[in-house]
Amino acid sequence: MKLAQWRWQARWGHIEFANLGHVLPRWTRMGLGALLITLCLLGWQWQQRLALEASHAQLQAALTAASIKTSPPPIKPSVTLKTTRAPVLKVSAAQKALDRATEQLTLDWLPLLAAIESAHQTNIALLALTPNPQTARFQLKGEAKHYQALLAYVTTLQSVKGLREVHLQKHQVIESHPQLPVSFEIEGQWQP
Numbered sequence: 799m800k801l802a803q804w805r806w807q808a809r810w811g812h813i814e815f816a817n818l819g820h821v822l823p824r825w826t827r828m829g830l831g832a833l834l835i836t837l838c839l840l841g842w843q844w845q846q847r848l849a850l851e852a853s854h855a856q857l858q859a860a861l862t863a864a865s866i867k868t869s870p871p872p873i874k875p876s877v878t879l880k881t882t883r884a885p886v887l888k889v890s891a892a893q894k895a896l897d898r899a900t901e902q903l904t905l906d907w908l909p910l911l912a913a914i915e916s917a918h919q920t921n922i923a924l925l926a927l928t929p930n931p932q933t934a935r936f937q938l939k940g941e942a943k944h945y946q947a948l949l950a951y952v953t954t955l956q957s958v959k960g961l962r963e964v965h966l967q968k969h970q971v972i973e974s975h976p977q978l979p980v981s982f983e984i985e986g987q988w989q990p
Contacts, residue, residue: 929988945969
C-alpha cells in the first residue's frame with residue numbers, strides 16, 4: 799500500500815485519501831524524517847544530561863556530608879612558631895636569556911661609544927663593536943691604512959679615560975688589496 803493521506807474536500811463534504819508523492823518530493827520527505835530523528839536524539843541527550851547532573855549533585859552532597867562527619871576538630875597549638883622561608887624560584891633558560899637581553903637593552907652604552915669615538919683617527923675604519931655587558935669587555939674589529947696607524951690607535955685607546963686593559967688581539971696585512979691595509983681586532987674593558 800502506498801503512503802496515503804486523507805484530506806477534507808469542502809466541495810463534496812467527504813474525506814478523500816490521496817497520495818502526497820506529487821505534492822512533497824522524496825528528498826523533502828527524507829529531510830523531514832531526518833529532522834524528526836535528530837530532534838528525538840537531541841531530546842534524549844538532554845534528558846540524559848539532566849539525569850547525570852542530578853546524580854552528580856546528589857553525590858556531591860553525600861561527599862560533603864561525609865567529610866563533615868569524619869573531619870577531626872582543629873588542633874590549636876600551644877606554642878606558635880613563626881618561620882619565614884624565602885620562596886625558591888626556578889629560573890628557566892628562557893627567563894635567563896630574557897634577563898640578559900633586558901640587561902643589554904637597558905645598559906648605558908653612551909660612555910663606551912663616547913670613549914671609542916674620542917680616539918677617532920682618520921687612518922682607522924671601525925667595522926664592528928662587540929660589547930659583553932657581563933664582563934664589561936668589548937672587542938673592536940676594523941682596518942688601518944698601515945701598521946703604524948694601528949699602533950697609534952691602540953696607544954690612543956689605552957690613554958682614553960673609562961677604558962682599561964686595551965690591547966691588540968690580532969692583526970693581519972691584507973695582501974690582496976693594492977694599498978696593503980691591516981685588519982685588526984682590539985680587546986679591552988670599560989667602566990659601565
